[in-house]
Amino acid sequence: MSQASSSFLAFEPAPAAAPRAYRVLDAASVVDVLAGLPEIRARLGGAPSAWRVRDVADGNLNSVFLVDGPDGGVCAKQSLPYVRVAKDTWPLDASRARFETAYSARLAPFVGRLAPTLFHFDPELLLIVMEKLEPHIILRKGLIAGRRYPRLAADVAEYVAEASVRTSDLAAPFETRAADIALFSQNLALQRISVDLIFLDPYTKSARNKIAPALEPWAATLRRDVEIKSAAARLRLAYLTKTQSLLHGDLHSGSIMVTPEETRVIDGEFAWVGPTGFDVGNFIAHLVMAWFAKPFHAEGGKAAAARAAIEQNIVAFWTAFRRRFLEIAAEATPGGDGLPDSHFGDPAGARRRSEIILAYLDDLCRDAIGFLATKVIRRIVGFAQIEDFLVIVDPDKRARAQARALSLACSLLVEPDRYRDIAALVAALPKFDRADLDPGFAP
Amino acid sequence: MSQASSSFLAFEPAPAAAPRAYRVLDAASVVDVLAGLPEIRARLGGAPSAWRVRDVADGNLNSVFLVDGPDGGVCAKQSLPYVRVAKDTWPLDASRARFETAYSARLAPFVGRLAPTLFHFDPELLLIVMEKLEPHIILRKGLIAGRRYPRLAADVAEYVAEASVRTSDLAAPFETRAADIALFSQNLALQRISVDLIFLDPYTKSARNKIAPALEPWAATLRRDVEIKSAAARLRLAYLTKTQSLLHGDLHSGSIMVTPEETRVIDGEFAWVGPTGFDVGNFIAHLVMAWFAKPFHAEGGKAAAARAAIEQNIVAFWTAFRRRFLEIAAEATPGGDGLPDSHFGDPAGARRRSEIILAYLDDLCRDAIGFLATKVIRRIVGFAQIEDFLVIVDPDKRARAQARALSLACSLLVEPDRYRDIAALVAALPKFDRADLDPGFAP
Numbered sequence: 001m002s003q004a005s006s007s008f009l010a011f012e013p014a015p016a017a018a019p020r021a022y023r024v025l026d027a028a029s030v031v032d033v034l035a036g037l038p039e040i041r042a043r044l045g046g047a048p049s050a051w052r053v054r055d056v057a058d059g060n061l062n063s064v065f066l067v068d069g070p071d072g073g074v075c076a077k078q079s080l081p082y083v084r085v086a087k088d089t090w091p092l093d094a095s096r097a098r099f100e101t102a103y104s105a106r107l108a109p110f111v112g113r114l115a116p117t118l119f120h121f122d123p124e125l126l127l128i129v130m131e132k133l134e135p136h137i138i139l140r141k142g143l144i145a146g147r148r149y150p151r152l153a154a155d156v157a158e159y160v161a162e163a164s165v166r167t168s169d170l171a172a173p174f175e176t177r178a179a180d181i182a183l184f185s186q187n188l189a190l191q192r193i194s195v196d197l198i199f200l201d202p203y204t205k206s207a208r209n210k211i212a213p214a215l216e217p218w219a220a221t222l223r224r225d226v227e228i229k230s231a232a233a234r235l236r237l238a239y240l241t242k243t244q245s246l247l248h249g250d251l252h253s254g255s256i257m258v259t260p261e262e263t264r265v266i267d268g269e270f271a272w273v274g275p276t277g278f279d280v281g282n283f284i285a286h287l288v289m290a291w292f293a294k295p296f297h298a299e300g301g302k303a304a305a306a307r308a309a310i311e312q313n314i315v316a317f318w319t320a321f322r323r324r325f326l327e328i329a330a331e332a333t334p335g336g337d338g339l340p341d342s343h344f345g346d347p348a349g350a351r352r353r354s355e356i357i358l359a360y361l362d363d364l365c366r367d368a369i370g371f372l373a374t375k376v377i378r379r380i381v382g383f384a385q386i387e388d389f390l391v392i393v394d395p396d397k398r399a400r401a402q403a404r405a406l407s408l409a410c411s412l413l414v415e416p417d418r419y420r421d422i423a424a425l426v427a428a429l430p431k432f433d434r435a436d437l438d439p440g441f442a443p
Numbered sequence: 444m445s446q447a448s449s450s451f452l453a454f455e456p457a458p459a460a461a462p463r464a465y466r467v468l469d470a471a472s473v474v475d476v477l478a479g480l481p482e483i484r485a486r487l488g489g490a491p492s493a494w495r496v497r498d499v500a501d502g503n504l505n506s507v508f509l510v511d512g513p514d515g516g517v518c519a520k521q522s523l524p525y526v527r528v529a530k531d532t533w534p535l536d537a538s539r540a541r542f543e544t545a546y547s548a549r550l551a552p553f554v555g556r557l558a559p560t561l562f563h564f565d566p567e568l569l570l571i572v573m574e575k576l577e578p579h580i581i582l583r584k585g586l587i588a589g590r591r592y593p594r595l596a597a598d599v600a601e602y603v604a605e606a607s608v609r610t611s612d613l614a615a616p617f618e619t620r621a622a623d624i625a626l627f628s629q630n631l632a633l634q635r636i637s638v639d640l641i642f643l644d645p646y647t648k649s650a651r652n653k654i655a656p657a658l659e660p661w662a663a664t665l666r667r668d669v670e671i672k673s674a675a676a677r678l679r680l681a682y683l684t685k686t687q688s689l690l691h692g693d694l695h696s697g698s699i700m701v702t703p704e705e706t707r708v709i710d711g712e713f714a715w716v717g718p719t720g721f722d723v724g725n726f727i728a729h730l731v732m733a734w735f736a737k738p739f740h741a742e743g744g745k746a747a748a749a750r751a752a753i754e755q756n757i758v759a760f761w762t763a764f765r766r767r768f769l770e771i772a773a774e775a776t777p778g779g780d781g782l783p784d785s786h787f788g789d790p791a792g793a794r795r796r797s798e799i800i801l802a803y804l805d806d807l808c809r810d811a812i813g814f815l816a817t818k819v820i821r822r823i824v825g826f827a828q829i830e831d832f833l834v835i836v837d838p839d840k841r842a843r844a845q846a847r848a849l850s851l852a853c854s855l856l857v858e859p860d861r862y863r864d865i866a867a868l869v870a871a872l873p874k875f876d877r878a879d880l881d882p883g884f885a886p
Contacts, residue, residue, distance in 0.1 A: 169683045174638055177683065178628045185625035188618055195617055195780060204785045229786040230795045237781035237803075240612045240620065243686045337638060338680035342647045343672040352673045360680075 022081075022094070022124055027053040030065050030076050033127065037120055040129055045071025058138065059254065059267065060085045060384055061092070066132055073132040074119060079269070093189035096269040097126035102183060103271035104130075106246060110162040114155055115265050133264055136257035140387055143253055143290045146298055146306040148260070153313045155263035156256065156283055157320035160248075164276045164364075165328040167246035169338025170357065177336070180246050181273045190270050194249065198378045199236035203229045208383040214399035214437055218406050219381050221439040231413035232377075235370045242275035244364065251279040252375070253286040254386070277367030280321060284368070285375035286386070287314050291429060292405040293388040296397045311426050318422040322361060329357045369419055373412035376405050400436050407435035411443065465524075465537070465567055470496040473508050473519050476570065480563055483572055488514025501581065502697065502710065503528045503827055504535070509575055516575035517562060522712070536632035539712040540569035545626060546714035547573075549689060553605040557598055558708050576707050579700035583830055586696055586733040589741055589749040591703070596756045598706035599699065599726055600763035603691075607719045607807075608771040610689035612781025613800065620779070623689050624716045633713045637692065641821045642679035646672045651826040657842035657880055661849050662824050664882040674856035675820075678813045685718035687807065694722040695818070696729040697829070720810030723764060727811070728818035729829070730757050734872060735848040736831040739840045754869050761865040765804060772800045812862055816855035819848050843879050850878035854886065 025033060034040045035048035044051055044067065052068045063078040079097040083090040101121040108115065116131040142149060165171050167180060201209055203222050211219045222228055248255065249270030257264045291310045295303045334341050335353075344353035379386045380402045392398035408429065412419055419425045428443065435441035468476065477483045478491035487494055487510065495511045506521040522540040526533040544564040551558065559574040585592060608614050610623060644652055646665050654662045665671055691698070692713030700707045734753045738746045777784050778796075787796035822829045823845045835841035851872065855862055862868045874886035 169680055174635065174683060175631055178631055178634070181686075182625045182628035185621045185628065188621055191621070192617065200783055200785065226787075226789075226791045226795050229792065230799060233782050233786045234799065236783070237612055237799075240617060240781055241685060241687050243624075244684050338683055339676050340643055340679065342643065343676045346669075348669045349672065352669050356673060356677065356680075 022126060024080060025063065025065075025076075025078050025125065025127065027055055027065060030078075030127075031067065033122070033125065034067060034074070034076065034129065037129070040074060040120060043072050043074060043119070044069025057084060061096070061269070068132075073134065075116070075130050075132045077128045077130070079126040092193075094126050096187070096190050097121070097128055098123060099184060099187040099190070099271050100267070100269035101128055103246065103248070103268035106167070106180065107163055107268075110166045111159050111265070114159040114263060115268075133257045133266075136259050136262065136264060138254055139256040139258045140253040140286070140290075142258055143287075143310070144293075144297055144388055144391055146294075146302065148309055149258050149263070149313075151261060151263055152256075152258060153316035154320050156251075156265070157317050157324055159263075159265050160251070160279050160283070161321050161324035161328055163248070163279070164245045165325055165332060167273075168244055168276065169336040170329045170360070171332035171336045174337040177243075177273075181243055184246065184271050184273050187270070187272060190249070191272055194270060194272070195236060195239065197383050198374055199232050199239065202374075202377045202382045203232055206383075209381055210383060210385055211381050212395060212399045212402065214396065215381060215402060215406075217437070218403055218439045221410075222377065222381060225410075225414075227414045228410055231370065232374055235367075235374055238275050238367060238370075239278065240274075242367075243273045244276045245273065247272050247274045247276070248279050249274075251282045252386075253283075253290065253388075275364065275367050275371075277364040277369075278371045280318075280364070281368035281371030281373075282375050283317065284314055285372040285379075286388075287317075288372065288408065288429070289376055289379060289386065289405050290388050292408075292432070293392060293401045295433075296392040296394075296401050297388075311429070314426055315422055318365075322365070325361055326354075326357065330354070366416065369412055369416055369425070373409040376409035380406055403437045403439075404432045404435050407439075407441050407443075408432040410439075465569060467523060468506065468508075468519075468521050468568065468570065470498055470508060473521075473570075474510065476565070476568065477510060477517070477519065477572065480572070483517060483563060486515050486517060486562070487512030500527060504539070504712070511575075516577065518559070518573050518575045520571045520573070522569040535636075537569050539630065539633050540564070540571055541566060542627060542630040542633070542714050543710070543712035544571055546689065546691070546711035549610070549623065550606055550711075553609045554602050554708070557602040557706060576700045576709075579702050579705065579707060581697055582699040582701045583696040583729070583733075585701055586730075586753070587736075587740055587831055587834055589737075589745065591752055592701050592706070592756075594704060594706055595699075595701060596759035597763050599694075599708070600760050600767055602706075602708050603694070603722050603726070604764050604767035604771055606691070606722070607688045608768055608775065610716075611687055611719065612779040613772045613803070614775035614779045617780040620686075620716075624686055627689065627714050627716050630713070630715060633692070634715055637713060637715070638679060638682065640826050641817055642675050642682065645817075645820045645825045646675055649826075652824055653826060653828055654824050655838060655842045655845065657839065658824060658845060658849075660880070661846055661882045664853075665820065665824060668853075670857045671853055674813065675817055678810075678817055681718050681810060681813075682721065683717075685810075686716045687719045688716065690715050690717050690719070691722050692717075694725045695829075696726075696733065696831075718807065718810050718814075720807040720812075721814045723761075723807070724811035724814030724816075725818050726760065727757055728815040728822075729831075730760075731815065731851065731872070732819060732822060732829065732848050733831050735851075735875070736835060736844045738876075739835040739837075739844050740831075754872070757869055758865055761808075765808070768804055769797075769800065773797070809859065812855055812859055812868070816852040819852035823849055846880045846882075847875045847878050850882075850884050850886075851875040853882075 031048050031051055031053055046069045054066045056066050057064045061084050062080060065076045067074050067076060079094040081094045083092050104118050116133055118130050120129040169177060248268050249272045255267040257266055287310050291307055294307050298306055339353055344350055389398055389402050392401060431443035474491050474494055474496055489512045497509045499509050500507045504527050505523055508519045510517050510519060522537040524537045526535050547558060547561050559576055561573050563572040612620060691711050692715045693710060698710040700709055730753050734750055737750050741749055782796055787793055832841055832845055835844060878884035
């Protein structure tokens with residue numbers, strides 16, 4: 001795998017792959033492709049005619065097939081030349097599979113079993129063949145069902161902390177960082193989606209927005225309020241100019257697969273070198289939205305218990321991320337080119353290095369709170385809605401849950417100093433239950 | 444030229460150029476190459492045997508030839524596979540000419556006649572053929588001679604402001620910025636020089652450092668003082684993570700050619716997308732060093748008058764840069780993706796956009812003061828010394844001039860809040876004349 005990783009990074013075809021023209025694969029043709037790959041064929045076992053194929057596409061963009069043979073299974077994911085959920089109307093450059101592959105290969109040495117193993121990448125078909133995760137389910141579905149994941153917070157914290165430090169100037173040589181930046185700066189199609197769907201559309205009249213009628217006053221507020229809009233613009237500017245570390249770029253509860261014992265981060269196709277707080281804030285944003293949706297998923301005591309578990313996850317993730325970030329930065333020897341070892345050699349220097357790293361961490365955590373807010377807003381009045389709210393059938397109840405989350409998000413954008421630590425944020429959550437549909441609500 | 448620009452950007456050979464293997468050119472062979480380029484041949488006129496060639500290499504890295512024919516002249520600059528001034532000991536990837544060419548082509552639409560016109564780029568020979576500047580001289584030599592350049596401050600301010608805004612998220616679309624970042628992130632050989640020679644070596648025992656015996660106590664202070672070293676490290680981290688705009692990367696008085704009427708910025712081979720304050724601070728750093736050297740270049744009243752002229756240049760540059768930066772950012776329509784027009788449409792939004800841009804400018808000006816300090820330090824105890832000091836023959840006098848500049852630089856690093864505007868910096872200059880060789884001097 002380590003040898004293969006370097007070819008994944010360089011976008012080279014694996015030796016076994018004969019070049020073939022791009023075409024959209026279906027359940028039958030994906031079997032034909034996999035049957036031509038000796039390593040995959042050996043992994044599945046038996047005759048290809050006996051393999052079972054399931055189309056399990058769940059996200060917005062790609063085809064995903066699970067293929068099982070007598071000896072094992074694999075997951076085959078293909079980039080499509082359009083947005084899957086908006087096929088006829090939204091063409092999309094399909095090269096994202098290259099970036100997902102490069103991202104996975106870049107992080108594999110650091111995150112290990114917290115991500116699925118890559119087996120094969122076909123750069124012509126833009127097809128990734130990887131470990132099939134079973135019995136893992138999408139975290140979002142588990143949260144909606146009110147399940148508990150005792151490993152989740154620590155595992156995601158470990159993943160994000162490793163990625164955040166190892167690919168930053170705190171641990172990586174300048175040349176490695178420049179190569180990451182040069183490579184992922186080419187991930188334009190998906191980044192144009194991010195910069196527009198997250199930071200632009202929700203604050204404008206965009207045909208892509210999906211706004212429940214009850215939330216129209218909220219949407220009007222987002223389009224009108226200078227404080228809210230300018231906070232969103234500042235975050236967009238930070239997203240575009242702060243090349244701190246390699247981001248997953250889409251780290252929400254639909255990009256994490258779980259069992260009670262295991263956690264796997266998937267779907268790195270939005271990879272980008274940007275502000276470290278972006279992934280941190282995104283993960284928490286989806287926990288926060290799950291929290292606001294919860295009373296409409298479950299009754300009374302059950303909802304309260306599920307909410308308490310989500311709160312614990314938020315605090316545990318934040319705390320573990322900060323602790324592991326500082327530990328990994330302290331362990332990284334030699335450190336990266338950002339804070340050269342030579343400048344911090346004596347005990348006073350070592351203390352100063354720790355202070356600078358702590359300030360860097362505090363700064364990225366402030367960024368995270370802002371990005372969290374933008375992620376909540378884009379999932380409620382923007383194009384890509386989330387199941388946590390969509391499963392609430394009653395439109396009035398759904399809008400109330402969404403408006404409460406919007407109310408928190410706008411407070412985070414406009415009054416960030418009220419949320420200087422994660423305890424303050426978690427303590428504030430219940431106040432926003434009183435907001436309901438009123439965009440003027442002040443907790 | 445505008446069509447040619449796009450091929451310069453893409454590193455494509457100009458159609459007229461037959462591919463040829465790289466070899467180091469001398470005065471004879473450069474004529475052979477130019478004679479094979481119809482456009483250049485027409486520009487020079489006459490028979491190549493009648494052309495006059497002068498080897499005028501002056502910088503640290505490259506070959507430069509001026510070639511004159513009966514009808515006109517050109518400048519031919521070739522990257523060498525080593526550092527010219529340290530030929531036997533320091534190999535250096537020669538691809539820097541590609542980045543210089545791309546940089547020039549990228550900025551040409553904005554800076555116009557403030558840079559020489561490119562005529563031809565040979566990507567095999569890494570040879571740039573450009574406008575010969577005559578009777579322009581290197582600004583540094585003019586400053587040493589005490590000449591006055593009434594256009595200098597406004598012209599350099601215009602150049603830096605155009606580059607700083609037009610290639611930033613304030614004016615450029617996200618995709619253009621990403622392409623700049625992807626391209627110039629590959630300029631590794633020269634960037635490794637920058638990050639080490641500027642931010643590392645002067646604070647360590649490096650064999651590349653050149654330290655006058657009288658400055659050894661100063662060098663020891665730089666290696667020991669945690670405040671100074673950590674400030675330099677923070678600036679290194681900012682240089683590596685703050686991708687605000689396309690930088691010249693080496694904008695000192697040796698990279699500017701002048702007459703009293705004209706100003707031309709040359710030598711963009713250190714181009715890099717980084718913190719905008721870097722170029723701003725670099726230019727001022729070299730004016731500041733000229734100021735400290737001046738009493739040892741000229742006597743009494745003449746030195747005082749030359750110093751006053753330098754002070755005026757510093758203030759005029761800073762003021763004009765800030766004014767032009769704000770004007771260009773306000774004029775840029777549509778603005779870049781950083782501060783989307785949609786978020787600032789009404790009068791309150793327009794005011795807020797101005798406030799955000801002013802905060803962005805203030806932040807980059809704070810960065811500039813820090814980078815200024817690191818640029819002074821690296822030119823006095825580092826590898827690449829400057830003529831302003833080297834022309835002072837008496838080693839004691841030279842060291843005193845250098846120590847005074849070092850003393851200011853360390854104050855800028857450690858007490859930046861004392862220099863909140865350029866007037867405070869200029870007003871402080873004379874105090875550091877009293878520092879002389881004492882690293883413990885406190886003004």
